[in-house]
Amino acid sequence: MRTIALITQGCCPPLMKTPIDEAEAERLAGAFKLLGDPGRLRLLSLIAAHPGGEACVCELTEPLGLSQPTVSHHLKLLHQAGLLEREKRSTWVYYKVDPATLKTVRDALAI
Amino acid sequence: MRTIALITQGCCPPLMKTPIDEAEAERLAGAFKLLGDPGRLRLLSLIAAHPGGEACVCELTEPLGLSQPTVSHHLKLLHQAGLLEREKRSTWVYYKVDPATLKTVRDALAI
DNA sequence: TCTGAACATCGATCGCTGTCAATATAGGTC
DNA sequence: GACCTATATTGACAGCGATCGATGTTCAGA
Known part of the structure; x- marks a missing residue:
């Protein structure tokens, strides 16, 4: 699955307000594609x-x-998209959800 | 792509509050999978x-x-998931976005 | 009833991706 | 250094899904 830079580049304008162009659709679809896997959803959860x-x-x-x-x-994949922060502590690697990125995705669906 | 019944069955609890089980993850992932295609996103838009x-x-x-x-x-696919309403008028078929279903999906990502 | 237009379905293809076993890397401990 | 644990990478495979051409269906009008 291709890597998506989500926060940068002023992503993502609200879908429902005005027709999005193909590049924006590609980028936003990349984000939703990440959320479109049960395993990844359960990981986030x-x-x-x-x-x-x-x-x-x-x-x-x-x-x-x-x-x-x-x-x-x-x-x-979730980290590359900015949905997860990553912090290494000695042998272990800790992940935590980045609320800002999540909000960016959520807001794209605003009415 | 498998059909997803989105609104019925009390879908979807907020991901980030409490760990979702496998069935809920499967259902919610189905919804995001739909949104994970640039063509479908542009259609909605x-x-x-x-x-x-x-x-x-x-x-x-x-x-x-x-x-x-x-x-x-x-x-x-979008219609089966409840994201689009469908109305046939003589030869033409008109589609419109269902805001309630969209909100259901969006709310699943609430912090 | 014939014709054309709008939409749906079917069948086939092809690229993508989720998965795991095997292996690599890195850090801690003795 | 030797060994164990935690995590990442690699390589390979199987199944899924986006796409299109061809065909089917439905409806309006002549």
């Missing part, structure tokens, strides 16, 4: 609901029921 | 921004640059 609003990979693999490489792959 | 908030298929094919069967296919 697990991380957001985790104590402290953050979780490391080892805390996510088992409840998700997916292999470690797959989880790592999904986390990378 | 074109229809919403069209005078009267509605448009028939013949007004959408050309600005989208996709074949009529493809446009018809996308419209069917």
Whole structure:
């Protein structure tokens, strides 16, 4: 799946106000494509609901029921899109949801 | 692409409040998968921004640059998910965005 | 009833992506 | 250094879905 730069470039104007052009549609669709996978949605949900609003990979693999490489792959995509912040602490890597990016996506659907 | 019943079944609890289960993730991901295609996003945008908030298929094919069967296919998916209302008037079929369903999807991303 | 227009369905193709096993990398501990 | 743990990368495969041409269906008008 292609990487999407979400926050930069003044993404994303409200869909419903005025017709978006093809480039904007491509970028916004990239964001929704990320949200269009049950595993990634559950990852976001697990991380957001985790104590402290953050979780490391080892805390996510088992409840998700997916292999470690797959989880790592999904986390990378979500991070590249700006939906997850990433912080390495010694051996562990902690992820937390970036509310601003999430809001950007949500606002694109405003009536 | 599988059909998603969006409004019915009390869909969709906010992702970020509490961990969603696999069934909810599957359903919600289905909705975002629909939004994860540039053509469908532009369809929604074109229809919403069209005078009267509605448009028939013949007004959408050309600005989208996709074949009529493809446009018809996308419209069917969006309609099945409840994102578009469909009304047949003699030879023409008019589609309009359903704001309630859109809000349902948007609210799932609430912080 | 014939014709043309608008829309839907079918069948086939082809690129994309979610998945995992295997392997690599990096950090901690002894 | 040797070993273990946590995470990332790689390579390969299988299934899905976006697309289009061809065809079907429905409706209005002559």
